[in-house]
Structures are given as C-alpha cells and as structure tokens.
Amino acid sequence: MTSDPSTAAIARLRGEFVCAATEAGFLHEQAPTILRDLRRALIVCSLFYLMFSVADVLALGLPGAIPSLLARAVVPVFAWAGLRHARRAATPVKAAYRVASVFTLLGMLTYMFVAWRRPADTLLHGTSVGLMAVVILIFIPNRLRTSVAIALSSSLVFVALAWIQHLETTRHLVSMTMLVLFANAFGAVAANRHARLWREQYRTRQVLTNLSVRDPLTGCYNRRHLNAALLDGEIARARRYRLSLSLIMCDLDGFKAINDTYGHHAGDELLRRFADLLQAMTRESIDTVVRYGGEEFLIILPETRLDGAVELAERVRAAFAAERIPYNDAALATTASFGVAGADFAAHQAITPQSLIAVADDLMYDAKRGGRNQVRARQVETGIARVA
Numbered sequence: 001m002t003s004d005p006s007t008a009a010i011a012r013l014r015g016e017f018v019c020a021a022t023e024a025g026f027l028h029e030q031a032p033t034i035l036r037d038l039r040r041a042l043i044v045c046s047l048f049y050l051m052f053s054v055a056d057v058l059a060l061g062l063p064g065a066i067p068s069l070l071a072r073a074v075v076p077v078f079a080w081a082g083l084r085h086a087r088r089a090a091t092p093v094k095a096a097y098r099v100a101s102v103f104t105l106l107g108m109l110t111y112m113f114v115a116w117r118r119p120a121d122t123l124l125h126g127t128s129v130g131l132m133a134v135v136i137l138i139f140i141p142n143r144l145r146t147s148v149a150i151a152l153s154s155s156l157v158f159v160a161l162a163w164i165q166h167l168e169t170t171r172h173l174v175s176m177t178m179l180v181l182f183a184n185a186f187g188a189v190a191a192n193r194h195a196r197l198w199r200e201q202y203r204t205r206q207v208l209t210n211l212s213v214r215d216p217l218t219g220c221y222n223r224r225h226l227n228a229a230l231l232d233g234e235i236a237r238a239r240r241y242r243l244s245l246s247l248i249m250c251d252l253d254g255f256k257a258i259n260d261t262y263g264h265h266a267g268d269e270l271l272r273r274f275a276d277l278l279q280a281m282t283r284e285s286i287d288t289v290v291r292y293g294g295e296e297f298l299i300i301l302p303e304t305r306l307d308g309a310v311e312l313a314e315r316v317r318a319a320f321a322a323e324r325i326p327y328n329d330a331a332l333a334t335t336a337s338f339g340v341a342g343a344d345f346a347a348h349q350a351i352t353p354q355s356l357i358a359v360a361d362d363l364m365y366d367a368k369r370g371g372r373n374q375v376r377a378r379q380v381e382t383g384i385a386r387v388a
C-alpha cells in the first residue's frame, strides 16, 4: 500500500524527508527545476567572478594580476563542463549536486589564491567570503549539509589564514570573523527554511493529488483516475512494448445482506478489509487496485499473462473466503466473484481499454450467475477459456 504523503516527516536540521524513498521521489519530481536553478546560478556566479577581475588588475597591474585571472578563469570553464555533464547524466539530480559541490569548492579555493595575492585587501576579502558563503548556501542548489560543510570549512580556512597573516588590527580581524560567521549562520538558517518549505509544498501537492485520485474509504485509486489516466496509460505502454496485460474485476457476494444485517459501518469495514487484501496480495508499484463501484474493484496487472492473473484471482478468492472480520460481537464473512480478462498486445494491438473492462465485467457476472465465490477467465480475442 502506498505510504500516506501527509505523514512524511521532514528532518529539522537536514531539511530533507526522513524516508529515503520519499526524498528520492521528491528529487525526481524536482529534477528539471534543480537543473534550471543550477544553470542560472552557475552562469550568474561565473559572470560576477570574472567581473571582479577588474579589482585584481587595479590592485596588481595587468602583468601581476595574470595568475589571479587564470585562477578565476578555471571557474567558468568548470561551470560550462559541469552543466553539460549534469544535463546528460543518468541521475541528473545526483550529477547536479556533484557539479554544485565541485563548483563551490573550486570557487572558494581559487578565491583563497586571489586573496593571498592581494593581502592588503583582507577586510574586503572577508566581506566577499561572507557573501560567497551566503550564495553557496542559498543560491546554488545542493544538499543542505554539503553546502554547510563547504561554506563553513572554506570560511574558517580563510579566517584562520587572515589571523595567521595578521595584517589588520585585531579589532578589524574580530569584526571580519564575526561577519563571516554571521553570513554562514544566516545562510544556513535561510537555506534550511527554504529546504523545509519546498518539501512542505511538495507534501501538500501530494496530499491534494491523492485526494483527487484515491477513494477515501479504501485508499484504492478511484474510477475518475482510472478513466482519466490509468488504464489508457497502461494499455499504451503494453501496446508500445508488445506486452501482456490482464484485468481482474471482482465484486463482493451478498454485500447488501451484510449492510442490512449489521449496518453500513460493518459493510465499510468489510470493504476496507477486502481492499487491504487486494493491495497486500498484488505487486507494489506495479499492479493497480481501483475501486470501480460500490463493492466492485478492478485490478490492473501489467506484464501479466492470463494464467498468472487467474492464479492471483484464485489466491485472493480463497484468502477472502477464509477471512473472519471481527465486528462488535460478530465475525463478518463473505466471498467474492472474479472475472479475469487477459490481453496479449504482441498479437492483438487493437484491443481497447473499454473492451477489456467489458470482458472482465461480463466474466465477473458470469461467476455470480454460476453460484458466486468463483473465478471466470478469458483471453481476449482468442475465445472463452472457463476456469473453475
């Protein structure tokens, strides 16, 4: 059963989903945004980094500034190569974060070199390092803890070097150190807030999507989603890759009598239990369980031949028939009837979603007429094969 996105916890310090699968789903959905933001950030940062070369030339003269200019030039060259790499990578977010880490490290290292060659400007460099830390933490997309590690460690190295050189008064060095530390703290808090807000938004979107595509009583997909996307999508995939696909239509037997005898709450409990059983006995993330009507469910089984689908329907039928669901002082029990339609898209490309559902539905009613608690199956386009 799919985990409820409304309860997905976000780690306070890391600003990531605690559940690795939820975090991976979030990053997968956000990959285009992350790549776009990385591209913009690297272009803007590289441009500014180059523009500040003017200060090197003014401070050192053109010949003296050449080593600094060469060091600065490394940054945009890496940005260009890194962006190409991230765009083509199989796992774009991981690649984007790798590129962000190397870019920021490279930026800080080359800046140490630039600062070392202009020792008279230590205080100005301190301001720049503080601003660069803020940019690393807030503007360049990366994992929060990686950004914090890079920004803070490089800031500390710069501050330590400034203290070792001690070319400024102690009063100025203290102020500069505080400024650099404040920039890191401010950047980390803002980045943490952004990371959590971003995930909260995603969580809200997931909840809203879930509300619109799932049935609130059973948690199964609803018929609207089936009609809007599910079945057409699965059939298109089966057709494209010439795969098999099966449908199971199932309906509880004697459900009205349960409602009439024990009340609607009891009926609801039975529906929930049946839906749980269907979810538990089908393949997570591959098969889909849909609440098709009141006490009617449809299971979509991609890449499944008819014999496999019949075997599953039989197992569910037997398991449900053996279930006793405690309700107040009673034990609720009933059976279900199943219609299974199989399609082989390698042989029959023209099968439509409507025809498959109609066949599964007919077979389910056939099972009802045959005495209920049965499975009926048929390969679509290849004649009827009845299964007891």
Ligand SMILES: Nc1nc2c(ncn2[C@@H]2O[C@H](COP(=O)(O)OP(=O)(O)OP(=O)(O)O)[C@@H](O)[C@H]2O)c(=O)[nH]1
Residues within 6 Å of the ligand: 217, 251, 252, 253, 254, 255, 256, 257, 259, 263, 264, 265, 266, 267, 268, 271, 293, 294, 295, 368, 372
């Ligand atoms: N408790 C509950 N009952 C529902 C829900 N949706 C539909 N029903 C009831 O399900 C019953 C279905 O009755 P029938 O179609 O006669 O089905 P049945 O009694 O199972 O008979 P067979 O299918 O022929 O075995 C109706 O009484 C509906 O009101 C629901 O969400 N909760």
